[in-house]
Amino acid sequence: MYIVKSAPAAPAAPAVPYYVRALALGIPAILLGIQLSGWIGFMPVIRDGHFDFRQLYTAGYMLRSGHAHELYYLPAEKVFQDTLISREQIALPFNHLAYDALLFAPLSLMPYRAAYFTFLVINVALSAMSFQLLAPTTESKFAPANGRFCPQAGHKRLPVRSRQAKEKLTQPPQP
Numbered sequence: 001m002y003i004v005k006s007a008p009a010a011p012a013a014p015a016v017p018y019y020v021r022a023l024a025l026g027i028p029a030i031l032l033g034i035q036l037s038g039w040i041g042f043m044p045v046i047r048d049g050h051f052d053f054r055q056l057y058t059a060g061y062m063l064r065s066g067h068a069h070e071l072y073y074l075p076a077e078k079v080f081q082d083t084l085i086s087r088e089q090i091a092l093p094f095n096h097l098a099y100d101a102l103l104f105a106p107l108s109l110m111p112y113r114a115a116y117f118t119f120l121v122i123n124v125a126l127s128a129m130s131f132q133l134l135a136p137t138t139e140s141k142f143a144p145a146n147g148r149f150c151p152q153a154g155h156k157r158l159p160v161r162s163r164q165a166k167e168k169l170t171q172p173p174q175p
Contacts, residue, residue, distance in 0.1 A: 046113075046116060047113065048086050049081075049085035049086045049112060050086070050088070052092055053116050053119065054081055054085045054086075054092055054112075055077070055081070055091075055092040055093065055094050055095070056094070056096075056100075056101075056104045056107075057084070057085065057104060057107060057108055057112060057115055057116075058077060058080045058081045058084060058085070058094070058108075059071060059077075059094040059096070059100070059101040059104055060101050060102075060103070060104025060105040060106070060107055060108035061080060061084060061105075061108035062076075062077075062080055062101070063101040063102065063104075063105050063108075064105040064108050064109075067080070068098070068101070071094055071098055071101060072093070072094065074091055074093055075091075077091045077092075077093060077094060078090070078091035084112065085112050107119060
């Protein structure tokens with residue numbers, strides 16, 4: 001009669017407590033809800049023009065309509081901002097170089113809200129293009145294999161040169 005001994009079973013991984021899994025799922029959901037409610041609460045601010053795009057839009061309009069000589073004259077800026085966007089107690093001064101207004105002159109052909117959302121889309125597109133152009137100069141274990149735009153991995157990328165410099169500083173000198 002043969003006695004067959006079986007190999008000892010591998011120790012089971014400790015079970016993760018329920019509250020850890022619940023927190024891992026619940027905290028991101030709560031944070032997402034806070035973020036969404038912040039954006040929903042911010043929509044009236046965008047709609048009513050209570051932030052600094054109003055100064056850029058107004059500067060583009062003033063340049064386009066022949067009032068470039070009044071670009072830094074605060075009372076004129078207030079009149080244009082109140083007329084074009086919404087009434088405010090004080091004007092936001094245009095605090096950029098004068099040629100920056102050239103970038104906003106085409107946007108001033110549109111209504112304010114459409115110009116804002118066009119500006120937002122252009123910014124997101126330029127950010128994506130920058131990410132794509134910089135992707136070959138960075139490396140990440142989270143980067144996709146095909147090298148396409150992957151915003152989830154964007155915050156994980158580290159500059160290759162700085163990592164190489166760090167490795168160079170931590171390695172002993174070669175004889």
